[in-house]
Amino acid sequence: MTTVQAPSTRSAGAVLGLVAGRTAAYAGVCVLVVFFALPLLWLVLTPFSPTPSYRATLSGFTLDNFDNLLSNPQTWPSIRNSLYLATGSSVLVITLAALAAYALSRVRIPGRDQLLYALLLLSSIVTGTAAMVPIFLMLFQLGLIDRQVGVVLVLSGGLLPAAVFMLKDFVDSIPRSYEESARVFGASPSQILRHIVLPVIRPGMATVGVWALVQVWGNFLVPYVLLSNPSKQPAAVVMYTFYDAGGQPNFALISTFALVYSIPVVVLYLFVNRRYGFAFQGGIKG
């Protein structure tokens, strides 16, 4: 017994220290949680509040804000524009990335990995602020300013390297014997792609598709710079215009619109997650 008690009395101070440490850690975590949870709470509560402000309060319940939003002439067109830009870019990115990933996975070209890494690094510049002026000038010369196709092309270009990188991992994990087996049965390269490679990497394509969709859905800068006609602007840009005459933000419209705006993304995420499950098979290889 003495041998058991001796260490426990000695460590009483240590236990106290441990408790204090844990308390401090939990307190820190709580602050962080509040920090991240408050905006979400605001997003859920404010649209139903009769007196919306920058504070998240439980001051009654009303659906007037939604009436207000629906009667705003810009609401539906902007959501439709967002859908158009997001699905357009997503489909373009999946199509091109799947073809490129298959080719890059199966064909040996010198410097392939370096090329991929370089593209990945550069892509963050294309959709970033730094390249906005040259991109604007380029699209101006191509006559693509104030056209949604231009926005789709720019955003897809920026997303493609990362999409190719992710999908290549999926293609790399397909045993070559699948394709060789099909080849011996007489399948052409396009049949191999359609019958075997694409169906096998479908979960990867779903993941990349949703990722691209969310990226475009939330992108503000590119459509803001490239589209000047308000009837062509997506929701992310239109939300920025919800200020009253005095320059004060219209919290009723902004909060309600923000909620409506985020619903499609959440629904899509849940749908794809249920159908395919998000998975990255290989992870990023060094």
Added chain:
Amino acid sequence: MASVTLTELAKQYPNGVRGVDGVDLEIGDGEFFALLGPSGCGKTTLLRTLAGLETATEGRIDIGDRDVTTVPPGERDVAMVFQDYALFPHMTVSDNVAYPLRIQKVGKDERSRRALETARGLSLGALMERRPAQLSGGQQQRVALARAIACHPQVFLFDEPLSNLDARLRLEARTFLKQLQRSLGVTTVFVTHDQAEALAMADRMAVMDSGRIRQVGTPREVFQRPANTFVANFIGATPMNLLDAQVVRGQLDFGGFTLPVPESATGVAEGDKVVYGVRPEYMGCAAGPVDGAVRGEVRAVENLGVNVLVTVDAGEQSLRAVVPEADEPDLGDTAYLSPAPGRVLLYRADGDGELISA
């Protein structure tokens, strides 16, 4: 159905390695032919070249009376079963088996009917709607076979067909595969690294090493009369006794004991260095003196079930014999080993270690 003829076939990789190095081979119509060799000997490369997945850099391949050397894989009229079976994971058994027919543009109803018919023959009828991941290893193998059979090829190519099965299932699958090949009568080439598998299944076999064929023959020929020391060493459950000897005064001198030159080897001259080969299975082991036997001391006794593998040290040499369990000697005993008459083979000690025969 067709014969397969390979003429001076070679496959050189861009880095200069010759995976297949000048192979001449004739595989008869309907024959079950094994390509046997250690890993990296080029047997799989040879099979893949035959399938068209690798292009031959030299020589030609004929299937039937058609030169297919440059014909793409899909038009060679061969079907290949891969080591990992390569079943498409997103397709049901039915779709997998029907896949070759889908490529041949057979109608949907017709191909599922034919897939079911083929699959029934391999007792897969009840599994048609399963996915490959829901099947056992043996079932997966049968699906891969059914898929190969469904396209009615002239030649089957099997790459290590049994290596993904566990030991007990492998024996069953071996018998099954042999019966299946016999009943279909389709020319079949299969690759294996397991000499027991090749001996058990093949009508004829080729033993390969470093891209070359070292011996072609029936399993019996290859087992009883290996053409060189490589084949002698590779074939057999227990390795062959290969002892260095020199011809001295018409006798084989092993350094410590002598044995007579076997009658079959008339091509040896005084002073020749040779390798004396005899299988442990063809070695008699007695406790008392026997005429023409090697006297030695028992160094190791290994139980093989019905038999016992006895290792005996004699002079500077070490010999092995397989003896019935009733005659098992004790460690340290003196034993007299005598090779069975007519079972001794002499090989040249230099060059490729070729068999010396009359």
